Amino acid sequence: MELILQHELSPEAAAAAKLWCTELYSRVVDQCVQLHGGNGYMLEYPVARHYLDSRVNRIYGGANDIMRELVARTL
Ligand SMILES: Cc1cc2nc3c(=O)[nH]c(=O)nc-3n(C[C@H](O)[C@H](O)[C@H](O)COP(=O)(O)OP(=O)(O)OC[C@H]3O[C@@H](n4cnc5c(N)ncnc54)[C@H](O)[C@@H]3O)c2cc1C
Numbered sequence: 001m002e003l004i005l006q007h008e009l010s011p012e013a014a015a016a017a018k019l020w021c022t023e024l025y026s027r028v029v030d031q032c033v034q035l036h037g038g039n040g041y042m043l044e045y046p047v048a049r050h051y052l053d054s055r056v057n058r059i060y061g062g063a064n065d066i067m068r069e070l071v072a073r074t075l
Pocket of ligand 1: 063069
């Protein structure tokens with residue numbers, strides 16, 4: 001956030017941040033669904049909504065495979 005405000009966020013750093021945050025979101029929500037059991041899978045519950053939303057985060061805004069490509073180019 002600080003880098004954005006200072007206009008210093010590079011595309012590579014943005015890709016790494018997008019990749020990291022969305023993968024972590026999916027991992028955490030997956031554990032939340034497990035914790036809630038069957039209720040965590042039912043759309044009446046917010047955790048199920050997060051499960052659905054977390055999945056598309058790894059696709060839109062630049063698919064995470066593409067983010068990996070962008071990060072890999074800097075190595
Ligand atoms: C709910 C939603 C809202 C959206 N809103 C917007 C919006 O407001 N503005 C906008 O511009 N777009 C929007 N999109 C489009 C979104 O950005 C694209 O879906 C996304 O960029 C992925 O492109 P694609 O769906 O064509 O998948 P594809 O590019 O066909 O990718 C399919 C799969 O192949 C993989 N893949 C593709 N190329 C490579 C590669 N070179 N190496 C390895 N793997 C690869 C991908 O990672 C993915 O797993 C939205 C999509 C959704 C689902």
